[in-house]
Amino acid sequence: MALTVSGDVLLIIFVHGFKGTDQTFSQFPERLQHILTETVPDVSVECIVFPAYETKGDLNEAVIRFSDWLTTLTVEKEVASGGGAGRAKIVLCGHSMGGLLTADTLQEFVRGRPDANAPLWPKIIACLAFDTPYLGLNPGVFKDSATKALEYAQAARTVGTGFLGALAGFGASKATTPPPSETPPNAGGWGKWSGPATYALGGALLAGAAAGVTYYKRDDLALSFSWATDHLKYVGNLWDNAALNKRLEQLVESEEKEGIIFRNFYTFIPPTPLLNSAGRTFIVLPKKSSHVASRFILARNGLATTEVEAHTGMFAAKTNDGYYDLGLEAANAIRTAILTSRGTLVES
Incomplete structure (x- = not known):
C-alpha cells in the first residue's frame, strides 16, 4: 500500500x-x-x-x-x-x-x-x-602542479645532500676519536653498545627518513599532475x-x-x-x-x-x-x- x-x-x-x-x-x-x-x-x-x-x-x-x-x-x-x-x-x-x-x-x-x-x-x-x-x-592546474613537484624535488635533493654530508662528517670524526678505555659503571651489556649503537641507528634512521620523504613526496605531488592529465583522457x-x-x-x-x-x-x-x-x-x-x-x-x-x-x-x-x-x-x-x-x- x-x-x-x-x-x-x-x-x-x-x-x-x-x-x-x-x-x-x-x-x-x-x-x-x-x-x-x-x-x-x-x-x-x-x-x-x-x-x-x-x-x-x-x-x-x-x-x-x-x-x-x-x-x-x-x-x-x-x-x-x-x-x-x-x-x-x-x-x-x-x-x-x-x-x-x-x-x-x-x-x-x-x-x-x-x-x-x-x-x-x-x-x-x-x-x-x-x-x-x-x-x-x-x-594553471598543470602549471602549478608541475612547479610544486619541482620545488619538492629540489627540497628533497637539498635535504638528501645535507644528510649525506653530515653522515660523512660523522664518520670522519669517529675515525679519529680513540675508543673509550672503560665501560661506564653499572652499564651492563647494553651499556657497552648504547653510544655507538645510538649514533649508528640514528644515522640510519635519518638517512632512511630523508630517502622516504623524497620518495613519498614524489608520489604524493606527482598525483595532482597525473590526476589532471587522466581527467582529460577520460573526457576527450x-x-x-x-x-x-x-x-x-x-x-x-x-x-x-x-x-x-x-x-x-x-x-x-x-x-x-x-x-x-x-x-x-x-x-x-x-x-x-x-x-x-x-x-x-x-x-x-x-x-x-x-x-x-x-x-x-x-x-x-x-x-x-x-x-x-x-x-x-x-x-x-x-x-x-x-x-x-x-x-x-x-x-x-
Missing part, C-alpha cells in the same frame, strides 16, 4: 566525478537536506548518492546507465508517495565530470519528449554542478570547444524555456601575497560579458594550496573554509527551483 505524502517530494541526486566514490560528498547531502527541510514549507526532501561507477570509457554509455537508474528510482519514489507521474521533483547535483554526466542526461530527457510542449519526466527542476569543467580545465571532448559551448547553451536554454535552474559552483583560491597575485580556479570560466557567466557561482576556499586540493576537498569543512557558505548557496538555488516549479517565486 502506498504511503501518501503531502507537499512536494524532492529528490536530490548526487553524482561523483573522475575517480570519485560514494564518499565524495561526505556529509554535504545531509547538510543540504537539513537546510531545505527547515527553510522550505511543504516539502519532503531525500538526498541520494548515485552508486560509484567506473569513470572510464565513453561518456554516452555512462549517460545511458545513469538515465536508466534515475528512471527506475523516480518510478519507485512516485509510487511510494502515492502520487502519479511528475509527483517527484528532481535536482541533479554533479561534482566535476559528474556535472557533464548530469547535463547530458538532462538533455536526453528533454529530447526524448514526444514534442516540445510535453511535460518533462522525470521532472527535473534543477541541474547544479560543482566545479564542473564545462569550458575545460584551467591551464574537453578539447572540443564547439561541443563544450553547445552543452552550456543547452543548459541555459533549459533554464530560460523550461525553468530548470542551472548553476555551477566553482572553487576559487584567493590571491596569496608574494606567491600568487591573482586568484586561482580549477576550471576555465566564461567571459564576464557572457550570458552564461551569471550561472557560475564563486565558492571560495582559503585552505587549499593547489587547485586540485580545492577541487577534491570542497565538500568538507576541514579542507574548505567556505564549506558552510557553499551549502547555503546550493540550498538557495534549490529553493529557487522549488518555488519556480510551484509558480510562487517572487522576483526581488
Whole structure:
C-alpha cells in the first residue's frame, strides 16, 4: 500500500566525478537536506548518492546507465508517495565530470519528449554542478602542479645532500676519536653498545627518513599532475570547444524555456601575497560579458594550496573554509527551483 505524502517530494541526486566514490560528498547531502527541510514549507526532501561507477570509457554509455537508474528510482519514489507521474521533483547535483554526466542526461530527457510542449519526466527542476569543467580545465592546474613537484624535488635533493654530508662528517670524526678505555659503571651489556649503537641507528634512521620523504613526496605531488592529465583522457571532448559551448547553451536554454535552474559552483583560491597575485580556479570560466557567466557561482576556499586540493576537498569543512557558505548557496538555488516549479517565486 502506498504511503501518501503531502507537499512536494524532492529528490536530490548526487553524482561523483573522475575517480570519485560514494564518499565524495561526505556529509554535504545531509547538510543540504537539513537546510531545505527547515527553510522550505511543504516539502519532503531525500538526498541520494548515485552508486560509484567506473569513470572510464565513453561518456554516452555512462549517460545511458545513469538515465536508466534515475528512471527506475523516480518510478519507485512516485509510487511510494502515492502520487502519479511528475509527483517527484528532481535536482541533479554533479561534482566535476559528474556535472557533464548530469547535463547530458538532462538533455536526453528533454529530447526524448514526444514534442516540445510535453511535460518533462522525470521532472527535473534543477541541474547544479560543482566545479564542473564545462569550458575545460584551467591551464594553471598543470602549471602549478608541475612547479610544486619541482620545488619538492629540489627540497628533497637539498635535504638528501645535507644528510649525506653530515653522515660523512660523522664518520670522519669517529675515525679519529680513540675508543673509550672503560665501560661506564653499572652499564651492563647494553651499556657497552648504547653510544655507538645510538649514533649508528640514528644515522640510519635519518638517512632512511630523508630517502622516504623524497620518495613519498614524489608520489604524493606527482598525483595532482597525473590526476589532471587522466581527467582529460577520460573526457576527450574537453578539447572540443564547439561541443563544450553547445552543452552550456543547452543548459541555459533549459533554464530560460523550461525553468530548470542551472548553476555551477566553482572553487576559487584567493590571491596569496608574494606567491600568487591573482586568484586561482580549477576550471576555465566564461567571459564576464557572457550570458552564461551569471550561472557560475564563486565558492571560495582559503585552505587549499593547489587547485586540485580545492577541487577534491570542497565538500568538507576541514579542507574548505567556505564549506558552510557553499551549502547555503546550493540550498538557495534549490529553493529557487522549488518555488519556480510551484509558480510562487517572487522576483526581488
